Amino acid sequence: MxxxxxxxxxxxxxxxxxxxxxxxxxxxxxxQPIIWLFLFGSLFRKVTDLGGFGTGSYLDYLVPGIVVxxxxxxxMWAGMGTLEEIERGTLNRFLTTPISRGALMNGNxxxxxxxxxxQSVIIVALGKLGGADYPGGLTGLALLVVASVLLGTVFGALxxxxxxxxxxxxxxxxxxxxxxxxxxxxxxxxxxxxLMPGWxxxxxxxxxxxxxxxxxxxxxxxxxxWGDVASRGGALLVLALAAVWLSTRTxxxxxxxx
Amino acid sequence: MAPTTGGRPPHxxxxxxxxxxxxxxxxxxxxxxxxxxxxxxxxxxGTVFGLLGPNGAGKSTTVKILTTLxxxxxxxxxxxxxxxxxxxxxxxxxxxxxxxKSGADPVATGRENLLLQGRLYGLKGAACARRADELLExxxxxxxxxxxxxxxxxxxxxxLDVALGLVHRPEVLFLDExxxxxxxxxxxxxxxxxxxxxxxxxxxxxxxxxYLEEADRLAERxxxxxxxxxxxxxxPDELKGELRGDAVHLELREAAxxxxxxxxxxxxxxxxxxxxxxxxxRRVSARADDGAAAVPALLxxxxxxxAAVATATVARPSLDDVYLRYAGRSxxxxxxxxxxxxxxxxxxxxx
Numbered sequence: 147m148x149x150x151x152x153x154x155x156x157x158x159x160x161x162x163x164x165x166x167x168x169x170x171x172x173x174x175x176x177x178q179p180i181i182w183l184f185l186f187g188s189l190f191r192k193v194t195d196l197g198g199f200g201t202g203s204y205l206d207y208l209v210p211g212i213v214v215x216x217x218x219x220x221x222m223w224a225g226m227g228t229l230e231e232i233e234r235g236t237l238n239r240f241l242t243t244p245i246s247r248g249a250l251m252n253g254n255x256x257x258x259x260x261x262x263x264x265q266s267v268i269i270v271a272l273g274k275l276g277g278a279d280y281p282g283g284l285t286g287l288a289l290l291v292v293a294s295v296l297l298g299t300v301f302g303a304l305x306x307x308x309x310x311x312x313x314x315x316x317x318x319x320x321x322x323x324x325x326x327x328x329x330x331x332x333x334x335x336x337x338x339x340x341l342m343p344g345w346x347x348x349x350x351x352x353x354x355x356x357x358x359x360x361x362x363x364x365x366x367x368x369x370x371x372w373g374d375v376a377s378r379g380g381a382l383l384v385l386a387l388a389a390v391w392l393s394t395r396t397x398x399x400x401x402x403x404x
Numbered sequence: 405m406a407p408t409t410g411g412r413p414p415h416x417x418x419x420x421x422x423x424x425x426x427x428x429x430x431x432x433x434x435x436x437x438x439x440x441x442x443x444x445x446x447x448x449x450g451t452v453f454g455l456l457g458p459n460g461a462g463k464s465t466t467v468k469i470l471t472t473l474x475x476x477x478x479x480x481x482x483x484x485x486x487x488x489x490x491x492x493x494x495x496x497x498x499x500x501x502x503x504x505k506s507g508a509d510p511v512a513t514g515r516e517n518l519l520l521q522g523r524l525y526g527l528k529g530a531a532c533a534r535r536a537d538e539l540l541e542x543x544x545x546x547x548x549x550x551x552x553x554x555x556x557x558x559x560x561x562x563x564l565d566v567a568l569g570l571v572h573r574p575e576v577l578f579l580d581e582x583x584x585x586x587x588x589x590x591x592x593x594x595x596x597x598x599x600x601x602x603x604x605x606x607x608x609x610x611x612x613x614x615y616l617e618e619a620d621r622l623a624e625r626x627x628x629x630x631x632x633x634x635x636x637x638x639x640p641d642e643l644k645g646e647l648r649g650d651a652v653h654l655e656l657r658e659a660a661x662x663x664x665x666x667x668x669x670x671x672x673x674x675x676x677x678x679x680x681x682x683x684x685x686r687r688v689s690a691r692a693d694d695g696a697a698a699v700p701a702l703l704x705x706x707x708x709x710x711a712a713v714a715t716a717t718v719a720r721p722s723l724d725d726v727y728l729r730y731a732g733r734s735x736x737x738x739x740x741x742x743x744x745x746x747x748x749x750x751x752x753x754x755x
């Protein structure tokens with residue numbers, strides 16, 4: 147067991163190295179949320195006048211939305227990395243060493259989680275610089291980060307599974323561009339639920355992206371609704387475990403196809 | 405010793421330690437591609453064994469099964485004494501693998517790649533670092549060791565690949581097409597490196613190649629593989645010796661006088677092990693069971709007949725001839741025939 151843990155750390159380290167060796171990736175991952183924060187923040191500034199946002203400052207409302215959307219959009223590309231490792235022969239090389247198969251999978255999940263957490267913290271800090279107010283304090287922010295990490299795990303694992311199954315960049319690109327905006331806009335990322343059409347609200351109820359938003363925003367509120375945090379957070383956790391299980395299964399089927 | 409085909413392992417191997425042993429391996433890929441069709445191999449410990457065949461013959465599939473990447477549909481395989489299906493973990497600890505694409509991390513330095521590889525085999529701290537430095541030195545990568553691998557030349561990354569396979573001092577090293585894609589200079593350097601490795605105590609090397617010259621040069625024994633089976637196995641010389649013999653070409657100082665040609669021919673044909681003698685002016689050619697051994701006798705016989713010899717050359721039959729004979733088609737023909745589609749699920753390129 148401890149060997150698996152150590153090996154998981156080696157694999158995590160290896161994945162994270164890409165970021166500090168190629169800071170351009172990190173920058174790109176951060177510039178996009180900054181643009182969204184600025185664009186949406188300016189565009190929808192007056193929308194809080196309609197009420198239902200629980201705050202008078204749209205930026206307060208927007209920060210969790212950008213955190214969750216960024217977690218979704220960056221994790222969706224995890225499969226591209228896996229695909230590259232398969233094509234380069236790296237995965238097969240590791241499979242012929244005594245490394246535990248679990249550690250190979252866990253390395254992806256853990257490095258993905260660390261990446262999402264760092265990205266979320268930076269966005270929260272940028273929001274603060276822009277004048278956002280977080281009444282829920284550090285606990286609320288921490289839970290927002292946890293929710294976005296869980297969401298990132300769900301979509302990262304699914305993307306990995308997809309990469310191993312289809313072995314085609316085009317499929318990942320196609321599915322991601324198809325899913326990102328509908329998943330984001332069919333949630334309360336940018337708009338208060340009270341202002342959404344009824345049918346959209348119903349869809350949002352079963353959208354994991356919305357679960358992360360509800361859990362995060364509830365935890366960040368002045369007077370948190372812990373029931374909402376627990377129910378949505380719990381659902382995300384279950385989904386994340388299921389997605390990781392699925393991608394482990396896909397990994398086994400990959401090994402059979404070698 | 406005669407080369408052997410199919411069936412049980414060659415008799416001379418039965419009592420010795422085998423580093424690799426397979427019986428009746430069968431592997432069919434989705435879509436009905438029968439990559440292996442009763443593969444029989446026996447590789448003696450401490451030797452260099454070459455699997456030679458065109459693309460698609462089943463070499464890479466065999467290596468994938470022996471390195472625990474793929475599972476056979478039927479048959480058994482053992483590496484370093486461990487069954488690949490029952491004890492894959494023990495096999496992995498005992499082998500080093502240099503695949504066609506061994507996938508060093510391009511962002512990491514050569515040294516970091518080696519350190520990680522060492523850690524995966526349980527090497528720790530200073531011992532791991534020492535081993536990495538030792539290998540960088542040995543593979544002429546000491547200067548490049550702290551540079552990211554993406555800046556390496558083809559030859560350098562191939563040398564790093566081999567170093568990665570050796571980190572944990574394996575008992576059996578698999579080299580899958582080690583020089584494919586290298587320029588002639590890098591190829592020659594890699595051959596030297598492999599020849600040097602072969603001298604190491606106890607290391608068994610299983611080499612796959614579709615270069616006849618490579619197998620001839622590096623391998624002590626060769627199995628020629630075609631359509632998922634071993635069609636013939638033996639030392640390069642045994643395989644070539646199975647052909648009608650060497651070609652011996654002699655050039656006389658002066659053309660044989662009119663009427664002397666039949667006399668010369670008869671004199672040479674009378675020598676043991678020499679046949680198909682032809683005399684044409686200054687040129688004399690013959691087939692000999694053992695060309696090198698026949699030359700002195702040929703020279704002496706010509707001398708006695710009063711014909712002085714200017715030059716003598718012996719041409720060994722090539723493995724290409726051997727391949728043609730056992731696989732029933734020429735090597736280049738077989739290689740070209742595998743332009744046929746490979747199933748989409750086939751990772752790692754050629755098999």
